[in-house]
Amino acid sequence: MTIGLTKEQKSYAKESAGALMRDDFLYVWWDQTVDEVIAHIRRYGEEQKFIHYLYVVDETGALHGVISLRDVVRRNQEEVVADFMTTNILFIPADLDQEEIARVMKKRDLLTAPVVDSDGRLLGVIHLDDVLDVVQEETTEDFHKMAPVITLGKNIKEASPFFLYRRRIGWLVILVFMNLFSGAGIAYFEDTITASIALVFFLPLLVDSGGNAGSQAATLMVRSLATGDITMRDWMKLFGKEVVTAGLLGATMALAVSVIGVYRGGMDIALIVSMTMILVVLAGSLLGMSLPFLLNKFNMDPATASAPLITSLADITGVLIYFSIANWYLGL
């Protein structure tokens, strides 16, 4: 009597409702009476691990509503299901992505939800505990991408050092090669550095500030995109807001370092360092907030915009901004 779909289930996309749903549920026909429903539960209810709701279908298998076991207990025996079923329910299409399922079930406070095919026929039922598993796995993947490492897919306690090595080495080598550009930037401005060695004192501080502001912006975007708080459409508006926020951040930090600049290298250094700070924080922040959107646009995970990646990109930008301003200001 239950709709056994275990075999067909395999044909659904990997992270879709069809793959996530269970087939251990009970359904009833819409023209059954309460008496018939009770007989039906007595007969078929045994194997079902979990029956909260009885889904109501017509003769074609199309889903029309739901009744609870409470309804069955409370209604008169001769009432027909179609007359008292709840019809205002959430239908989940079989091809809906699991992240979207998590979002709608969370929003509606649902513990279970029915899955239907394109003709509205009942296929299975999604349980929130399965969704919770999925959400936690996807979040862990996001964390791993932000580490950045290749997703482990297992408990770190069970991972061998060599397994961990292989998951980590790729990104580290990529970042080494990216940092060569920062090094090349510094080498390009060797004369500037030799002329004013005091500039090197502020180098880590300035380039890291760009990376730090960028990491903040990127992480906020990655998480907001994952929870559905923001969508791709919001980029423009958020970019405008980031200009203001990063401007305020840069100005505050420029003020802080200008004091140290005067103390360490005099007024010229202070001015160079302050101007650099504002531009570096602005550049890092806008880069950091935009990269997750850009990655998403090219069908990559926004979480790939990890702090170390942003830091490396901001380093290159920072070196160029810093020494260009110094060159220009010192007239080298």
Place this chain on the structure above:
Amino acid sequence: MTIGLTKEQKSYAKESAGALMRDDFLYVWWDQTVDEVIAHIRRYGEEQKFIHYLYVVDETGALHGVISLRDVVRRNQEEVVADFMTTNILFIPADLDQEEIARVMKKRDLLTAPVVDSDGRLLGVIHLDDVLDVVQEETTEDFHKMAPVITLGKNIKEASPFFLYRRRIGWLVILVFMNLFSGAGIAYFEDTITASIALVFFLPLLVDSGGNAGSQAATLMVRSLATGDITMRDWMKLFGKEVVTAGLLGATMALAVSVIGVYRGGMDIALIVSMTMILVVLAGSLLGMSLPFLLNKFNMDPATASAPLITSLADITGVLIYFSIANWYLGL
């Protein structure tokens, strides 16, 4: 007939089962018959938003088991609840932390679970959808800590630039002052740099590599601690494993940069850079993997071990290691 605890609920700790539980559930007495239970549901079932299970209590209110509405439909009318109730159920203590609740409910695939006081008396029922909300909020907090920003507590779309400024400036200024130490380190080794300016080319590459390996290690630990994959007890074992993993990573990266070192600055520079790389990656990784445990030890959130914080700490360490080796090797 329901146990109304709305007022008392306020006295439970903020993130405990007591604060999370609902009081819209039905309970029955263990000596009731199926007939009496049905009459009970007909009378009191109305207001309950959600009845999957009927919790069974004795005359003191102590929880003994659970029956499902399916049991009610299938059992004979004169059977007594205590004779067929399921007693193998999960009791959640009212003071259990919400993260732990998420873990046990996830492990047992539960959609609801009863909360009891220290005498085993039924207080309320936890619903998995509320747990999911909590898990998502806590994960968002972790992301924000790793950004690092002060948790927004609202959709970023609704946050003003000045609100975002205030959540971000604190950490940025702290990191600026930490980076002063890196700058001071560089300034201290000014003579070394002047003697061999080629060293500066490798500076961003080396110090960032320590930070990157450290970020990987820290992020893996933060997430594993949050999901319960690892606990505080595992630090020692994981530290040993990290020594091996980081050794492999450092050796590989040293090999990569030694080639560039020979090309850019000759054999001496290549050797200095390679030795530094191994030590910097080892130091960064061990720092990164240990910091979340250390923070947890002092009752701070492990997620405070953000990539930018690790990067700043690794920068200081990296500068000291790099120029100390250079000084020693070049005999300065």
